Amino acid sequence: MRIYRAKDYYDMSRKAANIISAQVIMKPDCVLGLATGSTPVGTYAQLVEWYKKGDLDFSEVKTVNLDEYKGLDQSNDQSYFYFMAEHLFDKVNIDFQNVNIPNGMETDADKECARYEAKIKALGGVDLQLLGIGHNGHIGFNEPNGQFDRTTHCVNLTQSTIEANKRFFASEEDVPRQAYTMGIKTIMQANKILMVASGEDKAEIVKRAFFGPITPEVPASVLQLHNDVTLVGDEAALSLIGSCQS
Numbered sequence: 001m002r003i004y005r006a007k008d009y010y011d012m013s014r015k016a017a018n019i020i021s022a023q024v025i026m027k028p029d030c031v032l033g034l035a036t037g038s039t040p041v042g043t044y045a046q047l048v049e050w051y052k053k054g055d056l057d058f059s060e061v062k063t064v065n066l067d068e069y070k071g072l073d074q075s076n077d078q079s080y081f082y083f084m085a086e087h088l089f090d091k092v093n094i095d096f097q098n099v100n101i102p103n104g105m106e107t108d109a110d111k112e113c114a115r116y117e118a119k120i121k122a123l124g125g126v127d128l129q130l131l132g133i134g135h136n137g138h139i140g141f142n143e144p145n146g147q148f149d150r151t152t153h154c155v156n157l158t159q160s161t162i163e164a165n166k167r168f169f170a171s172e173e174d175v176p177r178q179a180y181t182m183g184i185k186t187i188m189q190a191n192k193i194l195m196v197a198s199g200e201d202k203a204e205i206v207k208r209a210f211f212g213p214i215t216p217e218v219p220a221s222v223l224q225l226h227n228d229v230t231l232v233g234d235e236a237a238l239s240l241i242g243s244c245q246s
C-alpha cells in the first residue's frame, strides 16, 4: 500500500488526479471505476482543468461507477448519474456510450445487478477504481457487516449513511433507503485502487481501515488484502497515521 500525504484538500485532489491522468495517458481506452461523494469533487475538477488545457483525452475511456440510488432516475439531481454528469462527464470529451452506472430505475434488483456485473466483465474489468470512504468505513454502499464475497447487489442503507447524505436532499425522508452497489468482491477485482480521504472527521476511520483488523465491521479494511492500493489523504485525514510516504 502506498500512502500519499497531501497538504490540504486541493493538494489531495491534484495528487489523485495525477494518478488518474497517468492511467488515462498510459492506457487511453482504460476502464475507470468512479466514485461519488464530496471527496472526489476536487479530483474531478482537476481532471476537467487538465482536459481543457488539452492535456487529457477521454474519448476512448470507459467508466463504471460504484453505485446508484434505487428509485432515482438519471435526471434527478440527487442521482449519482446526475452528479457524475455535473462534475465530470458533461465537461470532458467522454462518450456517454462508454459511461456505466447502475440503473436506479430498474425495479428488478437481481436483473440489474447481474446486468451490471456482466457489463464490468465484458469491459475486461476495472483498471483503476477510485474510492471515497464513509465514516463507518463503507466503500461504495457496502455497509458494515456485509459479506466480503458479494458482487453487485442491492443494499438497504444504514441510518448513519442516510444521516450523512440527508444534507443533499430537501429532507431526511427524501433520502432513498436502498441503492445498487458494486460489492466488495467487485471492488477487489480492480487492478488498482485509489482511495481519497479528506478532513479530520475521516481520520479515525482511515486509521481503522488501513491499520486496524481486517473485518466486515470496517468494509474498507478489506483493501489491506489488495496488492495495489494507493491512499491519498490530506493532513487532517491522515493525522492519526504516523509516518507516511509522501
Ligand SMILES: O=P(O)(O)OC[C@H]1O[C@](O)(CO)[C@@H](O)[C@@H]1O
Binding pocket: 035, 036, 037, 038, 039, 040, 131, 132, 133, 134, 135, 138, 139, 140, 141, 161, 164, 165
Ligand atoms: O466523500 P464523502 O462525501 O465523505 O462520502 C464518503 C462516501 O459516502 C458516500 O457518499 C455514500 O454515502 C460514498 O459514495 C462515499 O465514498
